[in-house]
Amino acid sequence: MQKDGNTGNSSTPTGRVRHRRRSTEVLPDISKANGGHLLVDDRNKYRSMWIRAYSSIWMIGGFVFAIYMGHLYITAMVVVIQIFMAKELFNLLRKTHEDSHLPGFRLLNWHFFFTAMLFVYGRILSQRLFNTVTSDKVLYKLVNSLIKYHMVICYSLYISGFMWFILSLKKKMYKYQFGQYAWTHMILIVVFTQSSFTVANIFEGIFWFLLPATLIAINDIAAYFFGFFFGRTPLIKLSPKKTWEGFIGASVTTIISAFVLANIMGRFQWLTCPRKDLSTGWLHCDPGPLFKRETFSLTEWVPQWFPWKEVSILPVQWHALCLGLFASIIAPFGGFFASGFKRAFKIKDFGDSIPGHGGITDRMDCQMVMAVFAYIYHQSFVVPQSVSVEMILDQILMNLTLEEQQAIYTKLGQILKDRLMG
């Protein structure tokens, strides 16, 4: 989900020249690249820039189309991206020599992948699934029991994978197999944490997915341009092409554009309304206090000739400022991590699915850190402001039967008694 700009460039890479070599070996002269001057002098760079721009346009186009189609399609896009990322990462440390002696091992990786997908999406989408099937009696019972036994089902699948692993341990290859097992777990955790939080954000309102992703893209593009024109002092040894000027310039740009973009995006109900079920139709809702404009009058602050006397600000723009700050200062560490990882294991790219950009993991490394932060920020600071007694009362009265309402009443009484006595 990277909206790379049309001049298409250098999100997180180091000075690698991607189009020259097809293999994934590291070029020996990388550490000698000396800053932004190489970019201007090299003729072939324009060709590579064109390739990158072309892929970027396709990615942006696909992305915009998915947003137009809606929450369910964006989720599907996230799932597809996940599958490709997992595949790239699974292949990365696989050694074909050992793998030929272990027939079922790749299947085991995908078994764990499927279990993790069931677990993660079951938890995140259970409420929405529940709301989608309330009309049909049979489906309702089926979904209810599936959700109730969701943990047991996922646990049984995991345990069967665990037992399969143990029963397939072969002498002389224990170390390789344990290494692959640990690697599989790490990949699945990394991939599924961020994608589950992304999907959770999507269903809270596309705004909370679109804004962080856009901020990361803007940060990368701005860092590239500031580095291109003013870059002089290197930032970090891991990525020799990054400069302090680029970093600071990009931070300022990102924060300003966060403020502005939040205002623009907050006007569309398609982007701001949460989706309560798995339908794909149009959305109408009460946007909530965060998206109602407040007007501040500027008369006492600015001189008479200033054309705008008052400014309308959505409260969500202040939240967007925090997101922008994080996107510019902390999210790049995701990129440094990926660069360090590639150097440690002497690989050039995680894959080569996207021409000019490398693999999908190369595009998603900063996005991953941002998606997790956006979800946690949303759950801690945005949601508590929007949950109210009236909303919960509405939910209770509309969704539950009389017995369930009385059950809640008695349980609430118990909770209050416990709190008051403690």
Place this chain on the structure above:
Amino acid sequence: MNMDHTIGVPLISTGRIRHRRRSNEFPPEFSKSNGSQFLINDQNKYRSMWIRAYSSMWMLGVVSVVIYLGHLYMWGMVVVIQIFMASELFNLLRRAREDKHLPGFRLLKWHFFFTGMLFVYCRILNQQLVNTVTSDKFFNRLVSGLLKYQMVICYFLYIAGFMWFILTLTKKMCKYQFGQYAWTHMILIVVFTQSAFTVANIFEGMFWCLLPASLIAINDVAAYFFGFFFGRTPLIKLSPKKTWEGFIGASVATAISAFIFANILGRFQWLTCPRKDLSTGWLQCDPDPLFKPEYFSLPDWLSQWIHWKEVSVLPVQWHALCLGLFASIIAPFGGFFASGFKRAFKIKDFGASIPGHGGFTDRMDCQMVMSVFAYIYHQSFVVPQDYSVEMILDQIRSLSLEEQQALFMKLGQVLKGRQFGQS
């Protein structure tokens, strides 16, 4: 939390002779041991058995004292065991030569450990913590603020560790550092998942923690004895000393003792009542219907034979049967995993804390698989859960006290109105 039996048995081990070598190196004659006959013939085995029995009695004694003291002390014991396990596992793949050049790296691992601990226990004990800090003192208000923003705090601690890791990446040692980073994450996940679930079980009622742990111990002891007397067919190449006879005998013994043991344990309110807060005093509660005895009258031919007219069965005993089945059939795979791991990395034991037994991780390997299962089983089959009600209750729990009271009053009014409307 292993109640090792006083006869002191090899439990999860393979044919290693633990007392002969002090180092952690793999004895070369390992793969040539041939079954359980060695046990009877070897004089030194009695000495090792005595050492094991001695440590087992100490462990048993400590666990009993802690059970008597209560839930909070059991939590403390779980935390201490965790710290030891993490310490052993962190040291395991550390290479002293590289570590000299990376001064802050051990501290980084403990930073992640502390973050994991904060995250896990704030989530699992959320309800108990909220109930304990309801008064208005400053400390308590600080703690409730902490609980409200626990996710953000833990996330920032983690991100700080992540950034620290990236800033300390040194050329030429990248691969070692990344390996250590991944290893740290795996350890913390393994250690914290099972201890989180153990602690959640403790506060649901010590029964749900004590019974699974005892079943694992019983399974090991029974497997040892059945293997000792009848063992002939090897079970799995990873652990050459385990036999099919031991396995099957132990399964039967575990299932039967699960049934009986649940009856015995279920009579004590100290063990069956859930603890709603972090106090340490006596517990009184309305016993769950699972722990109320049901009476089955025996058929005539049976009652004439054993002179009992009826049998009282606690419904929880049927659940205990399922736990026993899992403990005997699937939990040993945790032991196989640990054995395979030790062979893969050519180490004898995970540590040397407990004389005669190895390290803490050696004792806890099967327990880990069991405690996760016990928690999931409890949440899915024992606690009656109505999904939609639970979701709304979760939202209600995040409200403040005044809001909850307002909701309570309004809901009460609406329900009263409905009742009158219907009648």
